[in-house]
Amino acid sequence: MISIETLEVAGIGSAIHAMRNPYDSWGKSDTVPNKVGPADRELSEKLSKAGPEHAKHLRMIMVWANIKAPLYWWKEFDTYRAGVEKLSCSTMHTITKQEFTRDMFSEKVSRATIEELEGLRKAYMTSRVEGVRKNIWEQIIHNLPSGFLQRRTVMISYAALRQICKQRRGHKLSEWRVFRKWTRSLPEAWTLDVENEEDEEPICEACTTHFDTDKEVT
Secondary structure: OOEEEEEEEEOHHHHHHHHOHHHOOHHHOOOEOOEOOHHHHHHHHHHHHOOOOOOHHHHHOEEEEEEEEEHHHHHHHOOOOOOEEEEEOOHHHHOOOOOOOHHHEOOOOOHHHHHHHHHHHHHHHHOOOHHHHHHHHHHHHHHOOOOEEEEEEEEEEHHHHHHHHHHOOOOOOHHHHHHHHHHOOOOOHHHHOOOOOOOOOOOOOOOOOOOOOOOOEO
8 A cells, every 4th residue: 555646846857958968969959848859858768778877867857755655665665765865754753642543554454453552552641650651652663563654755866766667667566566657647757767668467456546746847
């Protein structure tokens, strides 16, 4: 289960301009606001196919998104560091502030586990002994299943997205298939080499998406 909301995409025009710096070929650029021209697209694709060291312009295009996903998916996503920044909702500071409910977990987490966590949370809220509260809080953190949904705001470059899409193609986790589908909703998705791809397996109904493409694009 994963939900993705696009907040902003920026830098496309500037990146295309910078792409032509090595050969001083700005006069050949045919890009207009919010649309990369065919000549610029041809050069971008040529550089991208030559390898990431030649497609440096893709590092200049950035996308910001809110992603809500299970901890087990974030564990895999955290392996990507170059061109990626993340700010998460703090599990440590806020985990006891609201009731544990079904919608806070993936479908893989049992009701019994959720009820156990809620029982610990209630015990934490009613206890007035600091040592006891600390012990209960640690139990909650230690028992939090990998299916707990955490929300993070992510900033990621198109270069990093291209690499992720390449490496996670055909992945067994449906969350990655949803993620790759989301990238196809981004402006100039052809730069990510996923524009015309189809997923190898259908995405399960339990996995949700929210693709908001009406945000500002520059």
